[in-house]
Structures are given as structure tokens and as C-alpha cells.
Amino acid sequence: MTTFNDFVTPYGLVSKVDAFGYLDYLKAHPNESTKQGKVVLVTADTPLKASRGEGKTTTTIALIDALRSRGVDAAAVLRQPSMGITAAGSKGGASGGGKASLAHPELVDWGLCGEMAAIENAQNLLVSFAEKAVDEGLLDDILVPRVSEVPSRSLRQIAVDRGKSDLPERVVLTPTCELMQIVVLSRSMDEIGQRVAAMTAGTKAGKPVTFGSFIDLWRITNMLADAVKPAYMTTQEGSPVYVHCGPFANVSLGIPSLISVEMACARHDVVVVEAGYGADAGAQKWLDIAAREFGAAWPSAAVVVTRASTWRDDPALRWRYPFHINRLEGLGIPTFPLVNLWAGEDSEVDALRETAASLGLRQPVMGNLFRDGGQGLSSQLDGFAAALDTAASDSPALADAVSSHKGMDVVDQLRWIAQSAYGVAGERVLEGPAFAESLASARALCQEQGLNVNDLVPVAVKSPATMTDNDAAPESDRTVTLKKLEVHTGAGLIQANVTTSLTTPMPKIV
Incomplete structure (x- = not known):
């Protein structure tokens, strides 16, 4: 009998899951027992500084640990971080922190799940093909950029010396490139091939030229064989976590692949999905792009994470946090404020609860999740669990929100x-x-x-x-x-x- 484990293969200290193959198998065997997991979207307040996180990954990990301690079959879907801005985990990476972290955080923080390198190599190979096409007179210029995992301002605009003339090019971060977006949105290798073929390589005599018109696409899709497979990991508490695709929802999609979330929903009752940066970035893109235009699951609930200092320190920016929560509530999504406390902030809980009440928000969930992990949340999740049980799937707000x-x-x-x-x-x-x-x-x-x-x-x-x-x-x-x-x-x-x-x-x- 075929099981999920037949689609799982070792990949160093973690595993990779053939999500395309697994979901194709389920479609071909409709009588197989599968779940229809509810999606919980974890997003955040807009951070005060671009280089500072609010604690979404730590919260996501603590939340599934807490839910599983309550007997809920919960899993998380995280994004593979980029070493470019997180600097190999110095900012927190995408592996959580303290008691709310992955069992092997270094594998995620250092990009050792493999997909970033494969996508980087594949898009750079496309650019190399485009450069050769310029040499052969098939292109006059190149529109698709090279990519790199490590940022350098000096590479953002470059010129390649071709002897008689320079060829303008540029370099972008791997998570922001078009090939990453294609992997996020595609549901099969065939779809990836079709989308790569439709990428605009450059122009000839002012007319756009696609890659499919002059290269054999198997050279690219074969390079992505492992990159399209989500990494399968656990938290320190043993909760299941799938990690796939890139961050930076401010400059790209910044959400996990659609296929990784669909696979998790087929296996678990609750799937906690992390979206990049603030609710104006990752949540906006999950709702308005993934769900509305590409058929991804609409959240049954949402958690908006903030640090106490973000909510409190700048009076001119305090409007952003309740704005995010009220926007999601207005879309029919039960939305819970979560304050990610840091060391020395436990004494602020009562004042923060009073502020939330004055703003008309749901009772906030609070805790030092770095210190306490899921144990700091489990006793506060009664309202959250009740909202999940009563989440509507056919509200007028939902129908309008998912209208293309x-x-x-x-x-x-x-x-x-x-x-x-x-x-x-x-x-x-x-x-x-x-x-x-x-x-x-x-x-x-x-x-x-x-x-x-x-x-x-x-x-x-x-x-x-x-x-x-x-x-x-x-x-x-x-x-x-x-x-x-x-x-x-x-x-x-x-x-x-x-x-x-x-x-x-x-x-x-x-």
C-alpha cells in the first residue's frame, strides 16, 4: 500500500517531500483517507525597522507546539530564509528561537535545504543562455536579472564588457527572482516548464523574446528536481514543519509554496502558514495573490504578531497594528493579536491587555515564546480554538475577497x-x-x-x-x-x- 512515506526521501539531516507526486497520487486515488486542514495565517505588525523581525517564526512554532499539546493535529509551513538579509541567522533567520525553534535551525539558516542554491543556479543559467543569444544575434538586450543569495549594492546595476559594447545587466536577491515566484505558484513540473518558457529573456528589434523560443527547458527543470520538494523537519518538541520557498514579501511574494500548504492540509487538521514581514506585505500577498488569484486556501483564522515595543514606542505609528487586525477581521477572518514579549516585559501584560480592550480587539495572546515556547501559549488558546471550530467557509465577505x-x-x-x-x-x-x-x-x-x-x-x-x-x-x-x-x-x-x-x-x- 502506498503511503506518504513513499514520497519522502532523506536529504542530509532533514527529508524532502515529493509534494507534486503525493498530491497527484491523492487525486488518482480519491478514496484515500485525507484531511482538509484549516489554514491559520501568521503575520505581523509592520516593524519599526526594516532589519528587525517581530517574531512570526517563533510564534508559528510555539503555536503548533501549543496546539499539539492540546490534542490538535497541527503542523507549520515556513519559508526558507535568505542569507542575504538574515545574515545566516543573525536576525533570527526563519527557524524560530529559544524553546520555539526547529530541531536543526542551522540547516534552515544556512540555506542547507538546497532550494535557494538550485533556484539561483537555474536562473543564472537562463541569463547565461540569454547572453549567448545576444552573441548569436537572437537578442539585443537582456531583461531577466542574475541572482545572488548575498546582497551587494555594487551589483544591483552592472555592465558586462563585450569588447565593442557593454551589455547592461543587474543582480537581484534569489527570493525576489521570477523563478522563485514560479516555484511558489506552480502545482506541477509541467506548469513550471510552461512558465519558464514564457519568461521574457529580452528583446530583439524592440520585440520581446521568451526563453521557450531558443532553449531546451529540461536543462532548467532538471536543476529544480530537489528545489521543488519542501523540506520536512520538526520543532524541538517534535511537531511537524514543512519549509519551502523564499522570504521578502515586501519585494516579492514572501509566502511558502502553494503546493507545500496544500500537501500539509491533506495531512493535518490545522496548518499554520507564515507570511513575510507585516500584514501589509505577506498577508496581503497570501490573501490577494495566492488565495484570490491562484486558488490557495483562505485562512480560517489569523494571528498578528507584534513586539511590545513596536506597539508602544512610536505614537505616530501606533495606528498600524489595529489597522492590520481590523482589516483581516473585515474580511471575515477571526484575527488574534499576539504580543511577543522579550526579557523584562512580563510586567507590561496588564497594560497591553487594557490597550487591546480600548481598541476593541480580541483578547490578546501574550508570552515570552523564546523563553517558554508552546507552554507559554497553550492555556491562552480557548478562544482561538473556538474560532477555528466555527470558521465559516461561505460568508459574503469571503466570496467578495476571493473574486478575481x-x-x-x-x-x-x-x-x-x-x-x-x-x-x-x-x-x-x-x-x-x-x-x-x-x-x-x-x-x-x-x-x-x-x-x-x-x-x-x-x-x-x-x-x-x-x-x-x-x-x-x-x-x-x-x-x-x-x-x-x-x-x-x-x-x-x-x-x-x-x-x-x-x-x-x-x-x-x-
Whole structure:
């Protein structure tokens, strides 16, 4: 008899799961006993500083440990971190901390699950093919960037010496590249192949040229054989955890692969999914991209994590935390505030509870999860468990939220994101000096390939520490500036740089 373990293979100290194969097997054997796990989305307050986390991974791990101690079959799906900004775990990586951490955190923090390196190599090989295509007269320029796991400002814009002329290129971080987005969104190797074929390599005489027109795609898809398989790990308490795909929801998707979450839902009753940075980033992308446009599961509940200092220290920014919670509640998602206490903050619990009550929030869950792990949460989860048991799957709010926006004018889609996710009315969404030209170029590139730019799904690119051009401004004065667009024809996405702030920070020195 075929079991899940038949799709699991050793990979160093962890395992890899053939999620594509497992779900294909379940589809071919509909009488197999499977579960329909409920998704819980763990997101966070917008951090005060781009290089500082609020504790989503620590919370996610503590939460599944706590649920399992209550007899709930819970698992987590985390993202593979990038060594670029987390600096090999110095910021916390994506492995949790203290008692709420993975059994082998170093394997995640140092990228030893393998997918980052494989995706980096595969996209760089695509660029090498594009460079050869320039030499052979098939391309005039290259639009797809090289990628690197380690950031360097000097590489963001480069020129390759070709003797008679320089060839402009650029380098982006691996989690932000189009190939990572393709792996996140695809549900089969065939789909990955089709999407890679549709990636725009560059242009010839002003006309876009896709990779599928001049290379054998098996060279790329074969390199991804292990990268498409989620890592299968455990917490220190033995709770199951799946780790797949990349971070940085401020400049890309920043969510786990759809296939990893679907696989976990087939095996567990509750699946806790971590989304990148704040609710304006990872949660926005899970809801508005993964769920609304790509059929991912809608959350049955959400947890919004904050550090006590983030909620308390800057009066001009305190509006962001209740905004996030109320936005998710308005979508019909029971949303629970969670305050991730640090050493010396236990005495603040009563005051924080009073603040939450004054804001009309649900009773917050609080604890020093680094110190106490799941034990610090298990006694506080009665309301959370009750909300999961009564989660509605057919509410009017849900029907509206998952209604596709494809075909809506792309600028109107961006205005909708600004209003719904950042609290900025459409009339206060501004266009920067280069936006109109960027939009015209995007429309022309899509038209040449028989695509409608309005059918691409917008991915907001912004600083992780801001929601608007100036979050400290009064509500009536907050704006969002649209700066430029970049088409990802293979992924079916259109990147939109928004707000006047910088996007990706460099790693902090530790």
C-alpha cells in the first residue's frame, strides 16, 4: 500500500517531500483517507525597522507546539530564509528561537535545504543562455536579472564588457527572482516548464523574446528536481514543519509554496502558514495573490504578531497594528493579536491587555515564546480554538475577497491595494515621474506577446517598514506613490514599486 512515506526521501539531516507526486497520487486515488486542514495565517505588525523581525517564526512554532499539546493535529509551513538579509541567522533567520525553534535551525539558516542554491543556479543559467543569444544575434538586450543569495549594492546595476559594447545587466536577491515566484505558484513540473518558457529573456528589434523560443527547458527543470520538494523537519518538541520557498514579501511574494500548504492540509487538521514581514506585505500577498488569484486556501483564522515595543514606542505609528487586525477581521477572518514579549516585559501584560480592550480587539495572546515556547501559549488558546471550530467557509465577505481582479485596469488594482491594505484612499495614490513611461512599456511588452497587462497579478514592491510614503503623517495626508512596473510574464505577475522609501535593506552588522 502506498503511503506518504513513499514520497519522502532523506536529504542530509532533514527529508524532502515529493509534494507534486503525493498530491497527484491523492487525486488518482480519491478514496484515500485525507484531511482538509484549516489554514491559520501568521503575520505581523509592520516593524519599526526594516532589519528587525517581530517574531512570526517563533510564534508559528510555539503555536503548533501549543496546539499539539492540546490534542490538535497541527503542523507549520515556513519559508526558507535568505542569507542575504538574515545574515545566516543573525536576525533570527526563519527557524524560530529559544524553546520555539526547529530541531536543526542551522540547516534552515544556512540555506542547507538546497532550494535557494538550485533556484539561483537555474536562473543564472537562463541569463547565461540569454547572453549567448545576444552573441548569436537572437537578442539585443537582456531583461531577466542574475541572482545572488548575498546582497551587494555594487551589483544591483552592472555592465558586462563585450569588447565593442557593454551589455547592461543587474543582480537581484534569489527570493525576489521570477523563478522563485514560479516555484511558489506552480502545482506541477509541467506548469513550471510552461512558465519558464514564457519568461521574457529580452528583446530583439524592440520585440520581446521568451526563453521557450531558443532553449531546451529540461536543462532548467532538471536543476529544480530537489528545489521543488519542501523540506520536512520538526520543532524541538517534535511537531511537524514543512519549509519551502523564499522570504521578502515586501519585494516579492514572501509566502511558502502553494503546493507545500496544500500537501500539509491533506495531512493535518490545522496548518499554520507564515507570511513575510507585516500584514501589509505577506498577508496581503497570501490573501490577494495566492488565495484570490491562484486558488490557495483562505485562512480560517489569523494571528498578528507584534513586539511590545513596536506597539508602544512610536505614537505616530501606533495606528498600524489595529489597522492590520481590523482589516483581516473585515474580511471575515477571526484575527488574534499576539504580543511577543522579550526579557523584562512580563510586567507590561496588564497594560497591553487594557490597550487591546480600548481598541476593541480580541483578547490578546501574550508570552515570552523564546523563553517558554508552546507552554507559554497553550492555556491562552480557548478562544482561538473556538474560532477555528466555527470558521465559516461561505460568508459574503469571503466570496467578495476571493473574486478575481483579472481584467481590472492595473492602476485601479494598485489603487485598490493601497486602500485595502495600506488605508490610503484611491485619490491619494500618486504617480511618480517615471510611472507613465513604465506603464506604457509594460503594456507594449505584453501586447507584443499576446498578453493583456491587466490580466497580470500586481505584486507590490516597497520597504518592509512602511505602508505609505510617510506612515507618521496624519491619516488624511498619507499617500502612496507608484514609481515603476516590471513584467514577469512567466510568473504571470507585474511588479509595482510603490511608496517613496527604499525597498531592500542590507544585513545588519552583528
